[in-house]
Amino acid sequence: xxxxxxxxxxxxxxxxxxxxxxxxxxxxxxxxxxxxxxxxxxxxxxxxxxxxxxxxxxxxxxxxxxxxxxxxxxxxxxxxxxxxxxxxxxxxxxxxxxxxxxxxxxxxxxxxxxxxxxxxxxxxxxxxxxxxxxxxxxxxxxxxxxxxxxxxxxxxxxxxxxxxxxxxxxxxxxxxxxxxxxxxxxxxxxxxxxxxxxxxxxxxxxxxxxxxxxxxxxxxxxxxxxxxxxxxxxxxxxxxxxxxxxxxxxxxxxxxxxxxxxxxxxxxxxxxxxxxxxxxxxxxxxxxxxxxxxxxxxxxxxxxxxxxxxxxxxxxxxxxxxxxxxxxxxxxxxxxxxxxxxxxxxxxxxxxxxxxxxxxxxxxxxxx
Amino acid sequence: xxxxxxxxxxxxxxxxxxxxxxxxxxxxxxxxxxxxxxxxxxxxxxxxxxxxxxxxxxxxxxxxxxxxxxxxxxxxxxxxxxxxxxxxxxxxxxxxxxxxxxxxxxxxxxxxxxxxxxxxxxxxxxxxxxxxxxxxxxxxxxxxxxxxxxxxxxxxxxxxxxxxxxxxxxxxxxxxxxxxxxxxxxxxxxxxxxxxxxxxxxxxxxxxxxxxxxxxxxxxxxxxxxxxxxxxxxxxxxxxxxxxxxxxxxxxxxxxxxxxxxxxxxxxxxxxxxxxxxxxxxxxxxxxxxxxxxxxxxxxxxxxxxxxxxxxxxxxxxxxxxxxxxxxxxxxxxxxxxxxxxxxxxxxxxxxxxxxxxxxxxxxxxxxxxx
Numbered sequence: 001x002x003x004x005x006x007x008x009x010x011x012x013x014x015x016x017x018x019x020x021x022x023x024x025x026x027x028x029x030x031x032x033x034x035x036x037x038x039x040x041x042x043x044x045x046x047x048x049x050x051x052x053x054x055x056x057x058x059x060x061x062x063x064x065x066x067x068x069x070x071x072x073x074x075x076x077x078x079x080x081x082x083x084x085x086x087x088x089x090x091x092x093x094x095x096x097x098x099x100x101x102x103x104x105x106x107x108x109x110x111x112x113x114x115x116x117x118x119x120x121x122x123x124x125x126x127x128x129x130x131x132x133x134x135x136x137x138x139x140x141x142x143x144x145x146x147x148x149x150x151x152x153x154x155x156x157x158x159x160x161x162x163x164x165x166x167x168x169x170x171x172x173x174x175x176x177x178x179x180x181x182x183x184x185x186x187x188x189x190x191x192x193x194x195x196x197x198x199x200x201x202x203x204x205x206x207x208x209x210x211x212x213x214x215x216x217x218x219x220x221x222x223x224x225x226x227x228x229x230x231x232x233x234x235x236x237x238x239x240x241x242x243x244x245x246x247x248x249x250x251x252x253x254x255x256x257x258x259x260x261x262x263x264x265x266x267x268x269x270x271x272x273x274x275x276x277x278x279x280x281x282x283x284x285x286x287x288x289x290x291x292x293x294x295x296x297x298x299x300x301x302x303x304x305x306x307x308x309x310x311x312x313x314x315x316x317x318x319x320x321x322x323x324x325x326x327x328x329x330x331x332x333x334x335x336x337x338x339x340x341x342x343x344x345x346x347x348x349x350x351x352x353x354x355x356x357x358x359x360x361x362x363x364x365x366x367x368x
Numbered sequence: 369x370x371x372x373x374x375x376x377x378x379x380x381x382x383x384x385x386x387x388x389x390x391x392x393x394x395x396x397x398x399x400x401x402x403x404x405x406x407x408x409x410x411x412x413x414x415x416x417x418x419x420x421x422x423x424x425x426x427x428x429x430x431x432x433x434x435x436x437x438x439x440x441x442x443x444x445x446x447x448x449x450x451x452x453x454x455x456x457x458x459x460x461x462x463x464x465x466x467x468x469x470x471x472x473x474x475x476x477x478x479x480x481x482x483x484x485x486x487x488x489x490x491x492x493x494x495x496x497x498x499x500x501x502x503x504x505x506x507x508x509x510x511x512x513x514x515x516x517x518x519x520x521x522x523x524x525x526x527x528x529x530x531x532x533x534x535x536x537x538x539x540x541x542x543x544x545x546x547x548x549x550x551x552x553x554x555x556x557x558x559x560x561x562x563x564x565x566x567x568x569x570x571x572x573x574x575x576x577x578x579x580x581x582x583x584x585x586x587x588x589x590x591x592x593x594x595x596x597x598x599x600x601x602x603x604x605x606x607x608x609x610x611x612x613x614x615x616x617x618x619x620x621x622x623x624x625x626x627x628x629x630x631x632x633x634x635x636x637x638x639x640x641x642x643x644x645x646x647x648x649x650x651x652x653x654x655x656x657x658x659x660x661x662x663x664x665x666x667x668x669x670x671x672x673x674x675x676x677x678x679x680x681x682x683x684x685x686x687x688x689x690x691x692x693x694x695x696x697x698x699x700x701x702x703x704x705x706x707x708x709x710x711x712x713x714x715x716x717x718x719x720x721x722x723x724x725x726x727x728x729x730x731x732x733x734x735x736x737x738x739x
Contacts, residue, residue, distance in 0.1 A: 020650070024658050031666070039684035040669055043493070046678050074678075089536065090708040092698060112527040122535035123705035125543050127676055132533055133500065143529050154517055155480040156431075156510045160499045162489035163456060170492045185661060193654050201574075280653045281566055285392040288558060288661070293400055293551070297407045302674050304494045306414065306462075308407050315403070326459070329490050334457050 003212055007220040015224050029182055029232055033239045036174040043170065044130050047095040050077035050088050055104035059114070059146070066142045067098065072134045089121050096120045096131055108146070164333045175240040176328035177301035179233060180321045183259070184266050184295050186229045189287040191270030194221055196283040199274075215360070222267050229266075233259040249335030258331065258345065262324045265348045268355035269320065275359040295321045323347050371585060375593030379567075383597060393563075393601060394608075397555040401609055404551055405544045405617060415498050416444040418452040418461040423471035427513065431483075434509045435465065440501045456488050463487040463498050537622070537705045544617045549700040550673040552609040556602045557667075557693060560636045562660055564598045565643030569656040572647070587736065595640045602636050603629065622707035631699050631713065634720045638692045641727035648734040667693040692723055 016022065049067075053060050068075040073096075077088055085097050099117035108114035118135060120128035165172050195218065198204040207217050237255070240246035248255065270287070277283045296302060298312065299321035305313055316322050323344040330336035330344075338345070383389060417435070421428050435441050444461045445451070455461035466484040468474075474481040485502050489495035538545050571577040580590060606629070613619040643660065650656040670677075670684065671693040677685060688694045695716045702708035 018652075018655065021655050021658055024662050028662050031662075035666065035669065035684070039680045039687075040675050041679050044676060044679050047676070048678060090702070090706050090712050092702045092706070092708060092712060108527050108529075113530050114527075115530040115532065117532050117534070119534045119536055121706070122538040122541055123701055124546050124676070125535075125538060125541035126546075128535060129541060136531065139529055139531060143527075147527050153479045154475055154510070154514045156475065156506055157480060157482050158485050158503050158506050159482050160485045160487065160503065162495055162499070163486050165489040165492060165495070168489055168492035168496060173491050181665070189657070189661075190654070193657065197652075197654065279386075281563075281570060282386070282389060282392065284566065284653065284657050285389065285562075288562065288657075289392055289396045289400070292558075292661075292665075293404055293554065296674075297404050300491075303407055304491055306494075312403065312407050330459075333490050336457065340458055 004216050004220060007212060007217070008223050011221055012224045012227075015228065025186065025228065025232065026235065029178070029236045030239060032178050032182065033175065033236060033243070036178050037171045037240075037244045040174065041170050044127055044134075045071050046074050047072060047127070047131055048076045048093050049073050049096045049098060050079050050085075050094045051075060052079040052082065052085065052097060052099045054102045055100050057105040059105035059108055060100045063100070063116070063139065063142055064098070067135060067138055070134070070138055072131070072138075085119065094121065095124075095127060096135070098135070169244070171240075171244045172246060172333060173301075173329070175236070175244065175246050176325050176332070177296075177299070179236045179240075179328065180262075180299065180301065180324050181295055182236065183229050183233060183263060183324075184291060184321060185287075186232060187225060187263050187266030188270040188273065188291060189284065190225055191222055191267050192273035192277070192283040192287055193280050194225075195271065195274035196277055196280045200279050218271060222271065225267060226260075226263055229263045230260065233263070246332060248332050250331035250337065254338060254341075255328075255331045258324070258327045258341070261345065261348050261352070262320065262327075265320045265324075265352045265355070268352045268359070272355045272359040272362075275362040294319055298322065299325050301325060317347075320348060320351055372589050372592055372596075375585065375589060376596055379593055379597045383601075393559065393605075397559075397605060398608065398612055401548065401551055401555065401612060402616060405548050414442050415440060415462040415501075416460065417441040418444050418455050418464045419446045420449050420452050420464060420466040421446065422469040423467050425472040427472045427475070428467045430513075431467065431506070431509050432465075435502065435505055438501070438505050440498075440505075453486070456486060459488070461488070462494075463502065465502065538620075542617075545619060545705060546701065548613045548617055548619055549704050550671075550697050552606060552613070553671075553693060553696050553700055554668060554673070555609065556606050556632065556636070557639055557664065557696075559602045559605055560598060560639035561643045561664060562657075563601075563643075564595050564640045565645075565647040565656050565660060566653055567598075568594055568644065568647040569650055569653050573652050588732075591644065591732065591735065595644065599633075599636050599640055603632060606632050620705060622705055623703035623709060625703075627703050627708075627710065627713055628700060631696065631703075631717055631720065634717060634724055635692060635696045637724040638720060638727055641724060641731050645727060645731035645734065648731060667691050670694065671697045673697050692720065695720055 051064055053064065064075065067073050076094060079085060079088060079097065082099075085099075088094055088097065097119040099119065101115060101117070104114050116139060118132060120132055122128045162168055195204075198207060198221075208214055210217070212220070234256075237246075237248075241248065273283055273286050277286060298305075298308075298316045298319055300316070301321070305316050305322065308316070326344045327341050327348075330341050334340075383393075419432055419435075421432065436443055444455060447455070449466065452461065452464045452466075456464055464484075464486040466486070468482065468484070471481050471483070483506065485499060487495045487499050535541060568577075571580065581587075585593075610619070610621075610625070610628075614621070642663070646656050646659050650659060669675075670680070670688050670691055672688070673693075677688050677694065680688070699708075699713050699716050702712060
């Protein structure tokens, strides 16, 4: 056992001697959390729009003022004719063109119906349909202002309550996501590369003939990363709570336990990757190509899993990230206890055992 | 020239000899393109709803029917308040509709009644959509019973705006058309920035770069020999990805593909230059990978690929002006979906060219100094 600790100590020295990597390791969570919290948002604001007002009367100008007064739209261009619409879209900056036909105010009064045409750049379907919804609401509101609101009988008023996240902050979704992404990187990628590095340089053989058992050799390489990633997890949690007011409704110990478990899962995945590859480059590409995009896209981090086609919903189950994000959100935002998160915890534990078992087998066959 | 040709030959041989790298370069990206294009969708259907009905009258039955037949909601359970809240907490239900006691009576007597919607708002954008759907269905239902009950005439309506919506460039609101070009950018970037830089650091780590330095090969020949294969592979990857996109997702090629390849060619010089730059100040592949990963993830997240750039705060938008990925994502989408041409992209191409010259100049200068 003493030898083992010496070995771990040696590995720690290795990591801590590499200042550049350390700076990045600890700087990265800070930068990513700040970026995600402040810069990356799903909410749509300040969409650039253009207006083609063929009427230029008080009503049409009032409408345009109303639209641009909201935080959702910035008017960047006044178009002169229909011919200008296509080039304006092609230049790439505007999301929508509001076309108001001639005689707008007159039609509104005489015909009791004035038309507004909304042309959206649907090359981004989500944004365009969201913007259409926003502008729709604004126009309806303007219409009510102009006609006067009447108290209608028989009104069903839906009272909406946003549970667990009343202010609809997207950062509450992003903090767990960033945490998962970083832990996945540090644990899985770093481990797989450290081990393949020894293989590539031929030093693995030397380690294996040392008095330490092979399992302990691997464990010794992994332990420093467990500690490292745990510290990083705590940094992220503190930042999330300190800067963005990320709540912790559940138990802190449970949260830390879950983080520990996920680190182990990711580490065992790293070991598995290293057991099937021989060069750092391959290990890196597998972790990069295989883990980066799926962790962002299939884990429910950016896009809700429920809206994916069924085969993808099933596929998302094999990514540990999905389960960890569920656990984090449940503990932090909902205050769930162990009973609620038993299933995702169990899945992560099962994955860990599976990855370790497979890599151990691979490892043995290689030795013989 | 002949020297470069031989180095190229050697590099290609080395890349293609590595059996485990081949699938990673050629198969994995395509699989990801095929799979992930389906994952990126905000359109939400099949939200599971718990209904708590304390009224049980005719109208509340009708309201339930209307909600469940809308196509957006699937009944998880009709249950009690406590159980429903438990379902919400354990993710079994996305939202709860609670209809209070005396709903129908209050509606008729007092002229209004409230129903309660409790939405699981952990995913803010999803919750917003869910609430929006439910509210508009309730609104519809409200109008209908009002018309029925009051026998109101629809032609008797006050003045109103008649809104008509047109979705240009993608009338079917096909989300894959938007995402596939973006994902392609990422895949091409990974090949370009990652592999190139790593390849040079590998020589450093293995010590073979010293040997190369004492051969008659000039440094620039070495650099070109290292970078050019990945430039070619990445362009090939782009062509391959576009073909798959056309065949599988029926991607529109509204503009001239030539602009895309021209832009990609310059863009890749920027990315390869970045890879080279990183390789000059790192000693191990691990370090190089880490630094590349760090910059890349920031570039990807701030590229407008997943979230619109104009929603970012001013300072963040200013950062995106230095993000090559953002330009490529934008140009790809502009040319492919909107048919933008030379006049629309020339500014971006100019900026990219500037980046390419700057990055490569610094990288080569640094390379001379260190190796």
